[in-house]
Amino acid sequence: MIEVKEAHTAVIVVDVQGDFTFCNQGSLAVEGTDQAYVDCVEAETRRLKALGYPVFATQDWHPHNHMSFFSNHEGKSAFDTISVNDGIQVLWPPHCIQDTENARVLVDNTLFESIVQKGMDPQYDSYSGFFDDGGHRTGLEDQLRDRGINKLIVYGLTTDYCARATALDARSLGFEVVLIKQLCRGVAEETTRAALEEMAAAGVSVL
Ligand SMILES: [Zn+2]
Numbered sequence: 001m002i003e004v005k006e007a008h009t010a011v012i013v014v015d016v017q018g019d020f021t022f023c024n025q026g027s028l029a030v031e032g033t034d035q036a037y038v039d040c041v042e043a044e045t046r047r048l049k050a051l052g053y054p055v056f057a058t059q060d061w062h063p064h065n066h067m068s069f070f071s072n073h074e075g076k077s078a079f080d081t082i083s084v085n086d087g088i089q090v091l092w093p094p095h096c097i098q099d100t101e102n103a104r105v106l107v108d109n110t111l112f113e114s115i116v117q118k119g120m121d122p123q124y125d126s127y128s129g130f131f132d133d134g135g136h137r138t139g140l141e142d143q144l145r146d147r148g149i150n151k152l153i154v155y156g157l158t159t160d161y162c163a164r165a166t167a168l169d170a171r172s173l174g175f176e177v178v179l180i181k182q183l184c185r186g187v188a189e190e191t192t193r194a195a196l197e198e199m200a201a202a203g204v205s206v207l
Pocket of ligand 1: 060062
């Protein structure tokens with residue numbers, strides 16, 4: 001008998017948090033994140049969960065003194081950039097501060113196997129759900145491997161930063177990745193377009 005190895009698929013809902021949405025007057029709200037968007041993400045997540053896919057969330061979870069906040073850099077404004085060890089860091093308005101209301105994941109939390117937090121180290125940003133910019137693991141990969149997962153369905157916020165980084169890292173870790181574009185929103189049009197191209201070039205199936 002030939003054993004057919006079926007794909008073991010999980011869902012990753014990236015950073016659908018108050019501070020990234022207009023419906024919660026988020027400090028870093030991105031275009032197209034009204035209540036209808038959040039409801040749509042929740043409905044699709046519920047549907048995928050009902051189909052039997054384990055669902056994970058990622059959550060930006062920063063301390064007050066996080067390096068990605070412009071307010072922690074003398075004389076800098078929101079969306080300025082600075083050079084860091086390995087490249088360019090965009091400086092953001094303070095967002096997703098630990099234990100604040102707008103750091104909450106907006107999708108029904110009972111749908112998730114776990115909520116993987118990232119960006120807790122004040123020294124490093126962490127767009128990716130897998131590693132921070134210092135290369136420290138979040139634990140997401142281990143949780144997926146423990147369940148024998150080899151394929152991921154990814155969506156959330158934002159297309160050009162955290163969904164992009166999570167999808168690209170997943171590819172480099174050997175996962176098959178499907179990105180559901182309709183359930184993602186980007187910070188800016190140009191970087192969103194570039195991110196979609198980059199993901200497709202890395203073998204992400206963009207749906
Ligand atoms: Zn952040």
